[in-house]
Amino acid sequence: MNLFAGTDIEYEEKEEVINVCKAWEDHKKLGIQQGENKMLFTLVTKGKLDIDTAAEEAGVSVSEFEKLMREAGYKVPETV
Template identity: 40%
Template sequence: MQDYQIHLIDPAKLSAEDLERFSSSLREVIGYIKYSKDKKRLSEFLTDNPRMLIEANAARVIKAVTNTPLDIPEGAEVIDVCKAVEEMMNESEERGELRMLVQLVRDGDLKLERAAEKAKMTVEQFEKVMENTPLQAV
């Protein structure tokens, strides 16, 4: 059996200078992993990094390791991670706002018609959303 030397990398322990030593998209993958638990630092990393247009396979690694629900279209060669994360966060905010409207209607604090208007939906569309939104635990 061959005796191979293995080098392990702990992204959390790497400094910003250490990240700069990587010249491939591995830099962005490791940086994203490093900052994935801290929204503020991750946002800074994505904003300050002009190289976040990365190969689809690198984006898949980020998605798998950090459980970030990135949308990686089939056949895509490159992914703009900044844009993908921004879209994901916007969708999350919209879902939260929609859940809040649903809860206000259920509690009787907001009329169905007004909630639908705020959500830019028809009353019928909003009713379907209400049907598909689980009751919140009190």
């Protein structure tokens, strides 16, 4: 299922039934979250939003937000 949908959704392999609707809903939520993070990364990169506020909006710590930025290919602004 994950291979075809391009997802990494965890499920019990022992179960024979997979809820495809839930899988698609999870995939949709993941895409929305990634889009929101990209917007926050861009605003931080352009200096329009401070990293503390962006991390709070994303619901993660500043260090986790910086890690997510790097993993997504964004440059983390240097703090003074």
